[in-house]
Amino acid sequence: MPNSYTGKRTADVVVIGGGVMGCAAAYRLSGEGLSVIVLEKDEICAGASGRNAGGVRQSARDVRELPLAIHAVKHIWPALGEELGVDVEYVQQGNLRLGRTEAHLEKLRGLVDRNIRAGLDLRMVSGAEAREICPYMSEEVIGASWCPTDGYANPLVTTFGYYRRALDNGAAFITGVSVMGLGKVRGAVRRVYTDDGVFEAGRVVLCAGYYSRAVASTVGIEIPVEREDEEVFVTEQLPPMFDQVLGTAEADFYGHRTKHGSFLLGGVSGLQRFTSNHDGCPTEAYTAPSLVRAIIGFFPAFADVKIIRSWSGHFDACADGVPVISNVDEVPGLTVACAFTGHGFGISPAVSVAVKELVMDGESRTIDVSGLRYDRFKAKQ
Numbered sequence: 504m505p506n507s508y509t510g511k512r513t514a515d516v517v518v519i520g521g522g523v524m525g526c527a528a529a530y531r532l533s534g535e536g537l538s539v540i541v542l543e544k545d546e547i548c549a550g551a552s553g554r555n556a557g558g559v560r561q562s563a564r565d566v567r568e569l570p571l572a573i574h575a576v577k578h579i580w581p582a583l584g585e586e587l588g589v590d591v592e593y594v595q596q597g598n599l600r601l602g603r604t605e606a607h608l609e610k611l612r613g614l615v616d617r618n619i620r621a622g623l624d625l626r627m628v629s630g631a632e633a634r635e636i637c638p639y640m641s642e643e644v645i646g647a648s649w650c651p652t653d654g655y656a657n658p659l660v661t662t663f664g665y666y667r668r669a670l671d672n673g674a675a676f677i678t679g680v681s682v683m684g685l686g687k688v689r690g691a692v693r694r695v696y697t698d699d700g701v702f703e704a705g706r707v708v709l710c711a712g713y714y715s716r717a718v719a720s721t722v723g724i725e726i727p728v729e730r731e732d733e734e735v736f737v738t739e740q741l742p743p744m745f746d747q748v749l750g751t752a753e754a755d756f757y758g759h760r761t762k763h764g765s766f767l768l769g770g771v772s773g774l775q776r777f778t779s780n781h782d783g784c785p786t787e788a789y790t791a792p793s794l795v796r797a798i799i800g801f802f803p804a805f806a807d808v809k810i811i812r813s814w815s816g817h818f819d820a821c822a823d824g825v826p827v828i829s830n831v832d833e834v835p836g837l838t839v840a841c842a843f844t845g846h847g848f849g850i851s852p853a854v855s856v857a858v859k860e861l862v863m864d865g866e867s868r869t870i871d872v873s874g875l876r877y878d879r880f881k882a883k884q
């Protein structure tokens with residue numbers, strides 16, 4: 504059967520995946536004058552980037568990825584709307600991570616200590632101080648971590664903002680084309696095999712979420728990720744109660760208000776790995792009730808609020824919980840950016856800076872991603 508795509512099949516860089524990582528990388532690389540083709544098996548923003556809750560969080564991150572989060576919040580998020588020419592709905596009113604037991608506080612203190620040592624401005628607050636910041640929470644909250652510079656943004660608008668600016672820069676986006684594997688020429692990656700023929704690239708950026716694992720394996724690279732499902736729901740419009748992002752020590756739920764007045768609340772039941780059939784992105788019976796119970800426990804004011812819509816998405820959960828952002832020594836020309844483990848959106852603007860430098864300069868100089876290499880994994884036995 505002849506190939507259906509009849510356009511140009513050669514570019515300086517072929518990007519695999521049209522989520523926020525692929526669109527942002529395409530924007531940065533095309534902005535440097537490189538020709539870029541993005542190959543997306545579905546539609547732009549059809550994966551986790553179009554389904555996430557939009558948290559832009561530095562707090563409670565592993566110190567290996569904290570430099571990305573701090574860089575994004577300090578240097579990119581505040582002016583990103585202006586840069587992309589769209590309102591990304593960025594709100595920076597802080598993040599409270601709540602505790603109801605001494606064990607919760609112990610856990611939160613550990614996170615806070617590690618993050619402070621890595622340069623983040625955050626602290627523990629008492630239950631009373633937490634209620635001063637956000638008066639709607641239950642008296643059962645006895646303490647929290649408080650990061651005043653965390654926030655949230657709109658992931659759909661952000662991803663499409665990057666997409667449109669990349670198009671303006673001349674990048675080509677080809678949707679409905681699935682990458683099946685990579686091929687080397689004279690030792691370096693050059694070919695991208697798809698279900699619609701072959702593309703030739705000077706460099707390849709692989710950011711296909713969970714599916715990066717299968718694509719990388721075609722050139723002998725194993726990225727230890729598994730698929731995990733998570734759900735989000737949106738409430739009816741409510742009076743503007745608070746603008747902080749909320750989470751808990753045990754990650755029972757997270758959420759925040761949106762620009763339109765609803766609340767976005769999300770999380771997992773802990774059972775979805777055993778209940779989801781991994782076919783598409785279905786919601787499952789346990790998650791919404793368990794999230795609702797957790798939310799009402801912390802915020803009794805939500806008891807009579809109506810949920811108007813819910814959805815699920817899946818992400819690439821890495822064996823050690825942090826992303827892989829790296830050039831691959833055994834496959835010159837290949838840059839990998841995946842395994843974001845359910846918290847990639849907030850760091851995506853900074854990831855695109857690191858990816859651009861990895862592609863163009865061979866190393867990420869602006870942001871330290873040395874702890875996120877593809878070859879850091881050690882077998883446990």
Ligand SMILES: Cc1cc2nc3c(=O)[nH]c(=O)nc-3n(C[C@H](O)[C@H](O)[C@H](O)COP(=O)(O)OP(=O)(O)OC[C@H]3O[C@@H](n4cnc5c(N)ncnc54)[C@H](O)[C@@H]3O)c2cc1C
Nearest residue numbers: 520522524544550551552555556558682714816847848849
């Ligand atoms: C329910 C949920 C809530 C979340 N909440 C937050 C949050 O509040 N804050 C936060 O920071 N992060 C959050 N995340 C995580 C965040 O959404 C992801 O880390 C981020 O979107 C990753 O972007 P990506 O571009 O790597 O992946 P994706 O958006 O999944 O994009 C990968 C793309 O690659 C395409 N693709 C796959 N295989 C192929 C192939 N073979 N050929 C061509 N294309 C292919 C897919 O179709 C997809 O469009 C959440 C995730 C979920 C699911």
